[in-house]
Amino acid sequence: MTTTDRTPVRKKAKQFSRLLKKERPDYNYLRELFRHIRQEMNIEVDVARTSKTLPYIPTEEEINKYYQVVWKSKNMKYVVIVKTLLYTGVRVSELINIKLSDVDLDKCQIKISKREGKRDRIVPFPNAFREVLGIYMENVKKENTTYLFESSWKKHYSDRGIRKILQKYTDDAGIKCSISPNKLRHFLFTWMKKKGVEDALMQAYSGLEKPKSLEIYSKLAIEDCQKVYEDKIKDFPI
Numbered sequence: 001m002t003t004t005d006r007t008p009v010r011k012k013a014k015q016f017s018r019l020l021k022k023e024r025p026d027y028n029y030l031r032e033l034f035r036h037i038r039q040e041m042n043i044e045v046d047v048a049r050t051s052k053t054l055p056y057i058p059t060e061e062e063i064n065k066y067y068q069v070v071w072k073s074k075n076m077k078y079v080v081i082v083k084t085l086l087y088t089g090v091r092v093s094e095l096i097n098i099k100l101s102d103v104d105l106d107k108c109q110i111k112i113s114k115r116e117g118k119r120d121r122i123v124p125f126p127n128a129f130r131e132v133l134g135i136y137m138e139n140v141k142k143e144n145t146t147y148l149f150e151s152s153w154k155k156h157y158s159d160r161g162i163r164k165i166l167q168k169y170t171d172d173a174g175i176k177c178s179i180s181p182n183k184l185r186h187f188l189f190t191w192m193k194k195k196g197v198e199d200a201l202m203q204a205y206s207g208l209e210k211p212k213s214l215e216i217y218s219k220l221a222i223e224d225c226q227k228v229y230e231d232k233i234k235d236f237p238i
Contacts, residue, residue: 055186056183057186058179058183062177063086063187063237066179067082067086069169069173076136076139077136078169079132080149083238084098084125084133087125087129087188087233088110088123089184089185089206090110091181091185093159094112094207095162096147096156096157096162098148099113100141100146107226108124108125108127108230109125109226112207121204122205123205124205124226124229126233126236163181166178166179166180166181166184189202189206191236191237192232195235201228202225204225
């Protein structure tokens with residue numbers, strides 16, 4: 001049979017959906033279903049390999065230019081948002097869910113709470129950032145806030161809201177490539193790598209899970225990572 005003789009994918013999907021809709025299958029069920037289908041058909045499914053392109057990483061000059069615009073805006077909340085993203089490398093979905101109670105100013109650490117079935121983790125921030133963060137937290141506590149970053153509607157920011165803030169500063173700085181939360185995350189870990197920080201140490205606070213290395217990473221205490229992090233972060237451009 002040639003590819004032109006096959007049922008169009010969209011039509012085949014509708015046929016499958018009619019069979020499965022009443023059962024309300026979740027992702028794991030569908031994954032296992034198609035695994036068994038392949039076994040029953042006794043065929044090998046060729047997976048097309050696409051070349052992976054490296055993500056764009058802002059230069060130190062761009063980060064400096066970007067941060068200067070953020071700083072000159074004199075919006076303390078936005079300054080702290082950008083610095084938190086830069087120093088911790090947290091994902092935007094994690095940033096918006098950080099609560100005031102998750103921040104440990106004494107240890108210079110923030111707890112990142114994960115959803116059910118996932119492990120919480122600790123991310124460090126520089127000792128030099130503690131004072132600014134502490135002052136900011138004292139101010140927002142007076143407003144009876146729960147989350148570290150809340151909008152004027154007394155709710156934590158949305159993913160879209162944070163991206164909109166960062167995009168505004170990208171435009172103001174005249175930087176062609178959008179500085180997104182993920183770009184700041186890439187910048188931190190690339191910078192740390194250039195400074196010679198081992199993957200095993202970064203693993204504890206990056207939130208990246210490499211199955212083959214999990215056993216090694218799990219033996220590393222956050223305290224060990226904190227020492228290396230604090231030593232290297234002193235040279236961070238911001």
